[in-house]
Amino acid sequence: MRVEIWSDVACPWCYIGKARFEQGLAGFEHKDEVEVVFRSYELDPNRAEGDTTQVIPMLARKYGMSEAQARQAEQRVADNARSEGLGYIAEGRDHGSTFAIHRLLHFAKTKGVQNELIDLTFKANFAEERSVFDRARVLELAVEAGLDKDDAAAVYDDPEAYATEVRQDEREAQELGANGVPFFVLDRRYGVSGGQPADVFKQALEEAWATRPQPLKLPSVPGLGPDDIGVSGDVCGPDGCAVPQR
Amino acid sequence: MRVEIWSDVACPWCYIGKARFEQGLAGFEHKDEVEVVFRSYELDPNRAEGDTTQVIPMLARKYGMSEAQARQAEQRVADNARSEGLGYIAEGRDHGSTFAIHRLLHFAKTKGVQNELIDLTFKANFAEERSVFDRARVLELAVEAGLDKDDAAAVYDDPEAYATEVRQDEREAQELGANGVPFFVLDRRYGVSGGQPADVFKQALEEAWATRPQPLKLPSVPGLGPDDIGVSGDVCGPDGCAVPQR
Numbered sequence: 001m002r003v004e005i006w007s008d009v010a011c012p013w014c015y016i017g018k019a020r021f022e023q024g025l026a027g028f029e030h031k032d033e034v035e036v037v038f039r040s041y042e043l044d045p046n047r048a049e050g051d052t053t054q055v056i057p058m059l060a061r062k063y064g065m066s067e068a069q070a071r072q073a074e075q076r077v078a079d080n081a082r083s084e085g086l087g088y089i090a091e092g093r094d095h096g097s098t099f100a101i102h103r104l105l106h107f108a109k110t111k112g113v114q115n116e117l118i119d120l121t122f123k124a125n126f127a128e129e130r131s132v133f134d135r136a137r138v139l140e141l142a143v144e145a146g147l148d149k150d151d152a153a154a155v156y157d158d159p160e161a162y163a164t165e166v167r168q169d170e171r172e173a174q175e176l177g178a179n180g181v182p183f184f185v186l187d188r189r190y191g192v193s194g195g196q197p198a199d200v201f202k203q204a205l206e207e208a209w210a211t212r213p214q215p216l217k218l219p220s221v222p223g224l225g226p227d228d229i230g231v232s233g234d235v236c237g238p239d240g241c242a243v244p245q246r
Numbered sequence: 247m248r249v250e251i252w253s254d255v256a257c258p259w260c261y262i263g264k265a266r267f268e269q270g271l272a273g274f275e276h277k278d279e280v281e282v283v284f285r286s287y288e289l290d291p292n293r294a295e296g297d298t299t300q301v302i303p304m305l306a307r308k309y310g311m312s313e314a315q316a317r318q319a320e321q322r323v324a325d326n327a328r329s330e331g332l333g334y335i336a337e338g339r340d341h342g343s344t345f346a347i348h349r350l351l352h353f354a355k356t357k358g359v360q361n362e363l364i365d366l367t368f369k370a371n372f373a374e375e376r377s378v379f380d381r382a383r384v385l386e387l388a389v390e391a392g393l394d395k396d397d398a399a400a401v402y403d404d405p406e407a408y409a410t411e412v413r414q415d416e417r418e419a420q421e422l423g424a425n426g427v428p429f430f431v432l433d434r435r436y437g438v439s440g441g442q443p444a445d446v447f448k449q450a451l452e453e454a455w456a457t458r459p460q461p462l463k464l465p466s467v468p469g470l471g472p473d474d475i476g477v478s479g480d481v482c483g484p485d486g487c488a489v490p491q492r
Binding site: 183 | 254257258259260278279289290305308309323355356357358359410414422423425426427428429431432434435436437438439440441442446449450453454464465466467468469479480481482483484485486487488
């Protein structure tokens with residue numbers, strides 16, 4: 001079974017939701033047969049690279065509230081994070097473009113360390129004093145995740161590297177009906193939206209498992225079956241390999 | 247779009263078919279949106295680890311033919327391989343259990359180097375003088391593919407490491423109706439069997455692309471929608487993040 005998780009590293013509920021999902025998954029009987037794939041979703045896709053601001057004033061402006069109210073709101077999200085055992089600095093965090101980070105996460109996927117880089121980036125963004133909207137910091141995290149520094153820098157510095165993959169993920173999120181993130185998609189059959197309690201994720205996994213389609217014998221591509229094109233499609237089987245006649 | 251390829255590294259048509267598939271894929275307009283995943287299939291699953299024999303006498307026994315006839319049959323497969331630009335030693339090759347190699351290929355997948363290890367192992371088995379049914383040789387290939395030698399050795403030496411993944415792949419091949427390998431599965435909707443000409447793969451990719459299901463808005467898991475469980479599933483969207491009330 002395959003679970004795809006659309007997230008942004010700047011999204012607090014994605015950070016909390018990932019921990020809750022993993023807790024739900026840990027209690028799921030068939031967890032070893034679940035493949036988890038991360039997908040990109042930028043909360044602020046129009047923000048320019050390098051246009052970095054502080055979270056609290058940004059929230060106050062966006063919601064039309066006072067900075068004191070924005071601070072209280074952040075504090076409530078922080079309480080939720082801490083109840084999951086996650087560090088959370090409610091004030092002084094930066095907000096900026098996450099496009100380069102998403103591109104790098106796609107590169108990390110090709111190296112088998114995407115999950116490591118996501119966890120490190122979430123932690124760096126929400127639980128550490130230093131800003132993650134900073135080239136040097138991101139490259140430190142990339143190396144910590146297991147990437148080669150020069151390779152990671154080459155991806156970070158080329159705005160087109162893995163850009164197609166990020167945009168494709170975002171287009172798919174829309175097509176699948178995501179209204180926000182985190183957005184969890186189970187086998188492309190069910191969607192679960194938001195940082196739900198761990199038990200909800202566990203129940204969703206159980207439901208998706210119980211209703212998974214039983215594989216059928218697959219048809220050949222129409223017009224390309226052996227009878228249509230006159231080739232035998234030489235195979236090897238338990239009785240040996242087909243030997244072509246001269 | 248996702249293409250899964252069931253193969254055995256001891257299967258000549260898998261070696262040839264992979265090259266032909268890649269040639270067909272290279273000519274496919276949407277090749278950048280195709281994800282290729284390799285799956286395990288042992289041609290000789292009952293062969294014990296370490297029970298290694300020569301290919302020509304093994305073929306002669308299996309088909310009830312003379313060794314001269316087996317040699318001619320191998321020569322014809324070699325001609326097919328060479329017509330794809332692939333090296334092929336038609337005589338003197340070893341045959342043995344590929345279970346440990348499949349386990350290692352699953353480990354390589356977690357490190358993002360599965361395709362590298364498959365290509366190196368195919369080449370080592372079919373085009374090089376040295377046997378691939380040899381621990382030291384397999385570990386050399388693992389290192390060449392980019393794996394850590396100690397990590398690869400630990401997987402190789404533990405018969406249960408990634409054994410579940412190999413068996414699961416083999417069970418799925420059966421469920422999908424594979425009668426032999428290579429077996430190509432396009433988006434779990436179509437099957438293409440055998441080392442078909444590159445053009446057949448290209449046409450199959452085009453057909454699968456043209457008929458790919460258009461994503462629908464996904465339903466919530468029954469009984470777990472917001473109305474059922476009374477939680478809002480806090481998300482972050484373009485307008486900000488949900489802030490829980492105390």
